[in-house]
Amino acid sequence: MRVLVTGGTGYIGSHTVVELLTAGHEVTIVDNLANSSPIVVDRISAITGSSFDFHSIDVRDEAGLDDVVATAAYDAVLHFAGLKSVAESVERPLEYFDNNVTGTITLCRVLARRGVRTIVFSSSATVYGDPPSLPLTEATPPGAPTNPYGRTKLVIEDILTDLQRADRRWSVILLRYFNPVGAHESGLVGEDPKGTPNNLMPYLAQVAVGKLDRLTIHGDDYATPDGTGVRDYIHVVDLAAGHVAALEKLVGVPGAHVYNLGTGSGTSVRELVAAFETAAGRTIPTVVGPRRPGDVAANWCDASKAAAELGWVATRTTADMCRDMWRWQTQNPDGYET
Ligand code: NAD
Ligand code: UFG
Numbered sequence: 001m002r003v004l005v006t007g008g009t010g011y012i013g014s015h016t017v018v019e020l021l022t023a024g025h026e027v028t029i030v031d032n033l034a035n036s037s038p039i040v041v042d043r044i045s046a047i048t049g050s051s052f053d054f055h056s057i058d059v060r061d062e063a064g065l066d067d068v069v070a071t072a073a074y075d076a077v078l079h080f081a082g083l084k085s086v087a088e089s090v091e092r093p094l095e096y097f098d099n100n101v102t103g104t105i106t107l108c109r110v111l112a113r114r115g116v117r118t119i120v121f122s123s124s125a126t127v128y129g130d131p132p133s134l135p136l137t138e139a140t141p142p143g144a145p146t147n148p149y150g151r152t153k154l155v156i157e158d159i160l161t162d163l164q165r166a167d168r169r170w171s172v173i174l175l176r177y178f179n180p181v182g183a184h185e186s187g188l189v190g191e192d193p194k195g196t197p198n199n200l201m202p203y204l205a206q207v208a209v210g211k212l213d214r215l216t217i218h219g220d221d222y223a224t225p226d227g228t229g230v231r232d233y234i235h236v237v238d239l240a241a242g243h244v245a246a247l248e249k250l251v252g253v254p255g256a257h258v259y260n261l262g263t264g265s266g267t268s269v270r271e272l273v274a275a276f277e278t279a280a281g282r283t284i285p286t287v288v289g290p291r292r293p294g295d296v297a298a299n300w301c302d303a304s305k306a307a308a309e310l311g312w313v314a315t316r317t318t319a320d321m322c323r324d325m326w327r328w329q330t331q332n333p334d335g336y337e338t
Pocket of ligand 1: 006007008009010011012013030031032033034035036057058059060079080081082083084099103122123124125177178179180
């Protein structure tokens with residue numbers, strides 16, 4: 001298959017490109033490097049021994065994107081490109097809607113013009129809002145996301161579903177990620193947050209490596225077994241493999257297909273801290289703070305639809321996630337600029 005990957009130098013995109021190349025697919029990356037490093041291109045080549053095209057283009061640049069899409073007969077697009085910080089989206093909603101929503105509309109216009117009608121979209125568990133019940137299945141109605149970032153995901157899901165209703169030839173694949181963590185086992189690619197991390201796993205790793213003093217646990221009075229927030233953490237390489245499985249099954253298959261990609265089980269903040277301490281072989285100082293606004297108490301998915309229909313299951317354990325994150329962090333203490 002020939003696959004166009006938007007946002008392919010980012011965290012999840014880079015791991016997915018590795019899995020695509022390893023599976024023998026041809027890849028072209030489009031990324032404006034707004035939140036990634038060009039070094040990633042060399043790292044992917046080093047892991048896979050394969051070459052691929054990279055274009056430093058914004059997906060809102062319709063003419064530039066059209067030039068890329070016109071040059072080859074793409075079978076599908078994996079659309080990762082987007083801004084993803086919840087806090088930033090609250091401060092800069094217009095930027096988030098423009099980048100994520102306008103970017104997707106521009107991309108779809110180019111794809112339609114060039115006859116590419118399979119798109120895999122990076123959606124999020126955030127579209128479920130505060131879970132009415134657990135586990136979350138694909139039949140759980142989307143709720144009310146608590147921030148502009150989450151609302152861009154829901155709007156884009158609606159736009160792509162409407163596009164498929166209007167032209168039934170489209171294969172629209174909406175993948176709702178739970179909490180992607182970890183890194184490639186080579187330690188060559190991983191998550192490289194700019195500034196202080198917002199998410200638990202990269203924060204933990206930076207405390208463990210000594211860049212940050214301690215982890216603040218955002219609330220220990222939730223109605224969960226140990227009072228801390230529970231999430232469905234999924235190893236980023238399992239998530240990447242889920243994209244390859246979805247593509248291989250659904251490319252050119254008309255419809256709007258929705259899948260949860262998670263492990264199907266929840267881990268609390270305290271449990272993840274303990275697992276990371278074991279992986280890193282050191283104690284991680286913590287302090288309990290107030291709840292973080294907008295956080296849900298617990299969130300995990302029913303992953304059985306992807307297993308039954310895509311033949312995909314997440315196989316990596318929490319210990320694997322922490323071990324691989326720790327390898328990435330110690331080999332690249334300052335990320336790609338190390
Ligand atoms: P990331 O920031 O590492 O990767 C996104 C990439 O898209 C970056 O390389 C960035 O430079 C690029 N990009 C952003 N706007 C662009 C534009 N207008 N044109 C071209 N390139 C652009 O993020 P990630 O964690 O790899 O996330 C990938 C996708 O998955 C995003 O859409 C994100 O919202 C979604 N997602 C992420 C998570 C998560 O926890 N990481 C969870 C659910 C969904
Ligand atoms: N947490 C802490 N301390 C921190 C960071 C996080 O205690 O310094 C806790 C949170 O309160 C939560 C858990 O760790 O209970 C996980 O938090 P993350 O920020 O790692 O992940 P979230 O589930 O809050 O956020 C993720 C994605 C968002 C997405 C959201 C909803 O990162 O992009 O899921 O699906 F919007």
